[in-house]
Amino acid sequence: METTLIHADDTITLWGIIIIVASLSIFLEQRYRWASKFTGAILALxxxxxxxxxxxxxxxxxVYDAVWNVIVPLAIPLLLFHVNFKKIWRExxxxxIIFLLSSIGTVAGTIIGFFLLREHIPMLDRLGAMFSASYMGGGVNFAAMAAKFETPDALVSSAxxxxNLTMAIMFVILMTIPALSFFRKRFNTPHVTEVENQNTTEQGKTLAESFWSRKEISLKDIALSVGTAFLLVIVSLKVSEFFARLIPSGDNVSFFFNLLSGLFGDHYLMLTTLTFVVLALFPRYFEELHGSQEIGTYLIHIFFVVIGIPVSLTLIFENAPLLFVFAFVIAIVNIVISLVAGKLFKYDLEDIILASNANIGGPTTAAALxxxxGWKDLIGPILIVGTLGYVIGNYVGTVLGLWFANLI
Known part of the structure; x- marks a missing residue:
């Protein structure tokens, strides 16, 4: 059991620390230009x-589980209340397509990493299955492959x-790429330009401070925004659980039923879909709400803090340095192939970055990025598209795991 100054059961203190770090990261981003360049998300991380x-x-x-189970689902509808509904479906x-091209990068990275390190890492066939599935979908796929291939608990813990460390580093890299002139000169960046143009009118302020300028908001706005978001979270959870029980899934079930289960039984996808439905049915109601984007963004900064907490540098260097190298190879190859494919097919840099993030970290972290x-028109599309990784990740992981097992 780890010994820390603040214990795991000291929930009020841990909540306070998370909230303070999230708040401080937003303050620094809006107060100092150097912090604005890093962004509040990276500072929180x-x-x-x-x-x-x-x-x-x-x-x-x-406390961290509560952030994943409550704060993140609550933030998603809050941030979708004011997006361009028609543009979401168009995007x-x-x-x-770029998400699927990016997933090829995950497969290529896993194969390259396997052949580079198979003589040095035990059970790399099982680890290859776990990482390839995870870096195409998310943690659910990681756990599924660990169970399927009966990977020892100690090895799973190290993995x-x-x-976690790879995810944190990749997130920083992906956040940084759109700010580098090398990429800005070679890719179209319409969403980056739009955010910058919105922020050029007020002198002496950071980009973040200008973007999040003071707006009119009432107690009723807060009540209706949070209340509506919670209602959507609850309904979507119950509906997705119903479909998950109703539709069969697993290794012995056809691809069609697994696909249906992945589409209708996933809470995040159901939440996004249900939010789109109510946006279409009651546009005037949501147009009159103020503050939902601010509240949702604050909650997402809390999520960024929680993403960084499990990253133990000591455990990496003591127990799993080569595992980190393996994971890093997969992630880097994914980013490189995503950028190359995106350039060939003339994709915007923002689309490429989010597709790669959705592969490596799942749709939730991609939406957070x-x-x-400030790319609000891309939040909905990446949540929808990224969820496909949950469906195809386990199939890819299974195929690669079985292939690698024959090569060891």
């Missing part, structure tokens, strides 16, 4: 990594640590 690696807060707690089809960057 870095602050969490510092706190967990200096023994101040634990890497596991029910989704095009983003699907989780390597995965879009939110942090």
């Amino acid at each position: 870095a602050g969490a990594i510092l706190l967990s690696n200096t023994g101040i807060i634990p890497t596991e707690s029910s 989704s089809g095009r983003m699907l 989780v640590v390597a995965d 879009a939110i942090a960057k």
Whole structure:
């Protein structure tokens, strides 16, 4: 059991620390130009990594689970209340293609990493299945492959640590790419340009401070925004659980039923779909709501803090340095192939970045990146498209795992 200054069951203190770090990251982003260039998301992530690696807060707690189970689902509808509904559907089809091209990068990276390290890492066939499935879908796929291939718990724990560190580094890289002139000169960046143009009118302010300028908001706005979001979260959860029980899924079930289960039984996809439905049915109601984007963005910064907490640098260097190398190879190859494919097919840089993020970190972290960057029209599309990874990830992981097993 880990010994830290703040214990895992000291929930009020842990909640307070998470809230303070999230709040401080937003303040710094809007107060200082250097912090604005890093973005509040990266500051929140870095602050969490510092706190967990200096023994101040634990890497596991029910508080962090609550953020994943409550805060993240609540933030999604809040951030979708004011998006361009028609543009979402227009963008989704095009983003699907770059997401699938990016997933090829995951497969290529896993194969390259396997052949580079198979003599040095035990059970790399099982780990290859786990990482390839995870870097095409998410943690659900990681757990599914670990169970399917009966990977020892100790190896799974080390792999989780390597995965957490890789995720944190990749998130910083993907957040940084759109700000680099090298990429800005070679790719179209309409969403980045739009955000920058919105922020050029007020002198002496950071981009973030200008973008999040003071707006009129009432107590009724807060009540209706949060209340509506909670209603959507609850209904979508119950509906997705109903379909998950109704539709059979698993290794012995056809692809069609697994696909249906993945589409209708996934909470995040159901939540996104239901939000789109009510946006279409009651447009005037949502147009009159104020503050939902601000509330949702604040909640997402809380999520960024929690993403960084499990990253244990000590455990990586002690137990899993080569596992980190393996995960890093997969992620880097994914990013490179995503950029090359995106350039060939003339995709915007923002689409490429989000597709790669959705592969490596899942649709939730990709949506969080879009939110942090102010690319509000891409939040819905990447949530929809990224969820496909949950469906195809396990199939890809299974195929690669069985192939690798014959090569060891």
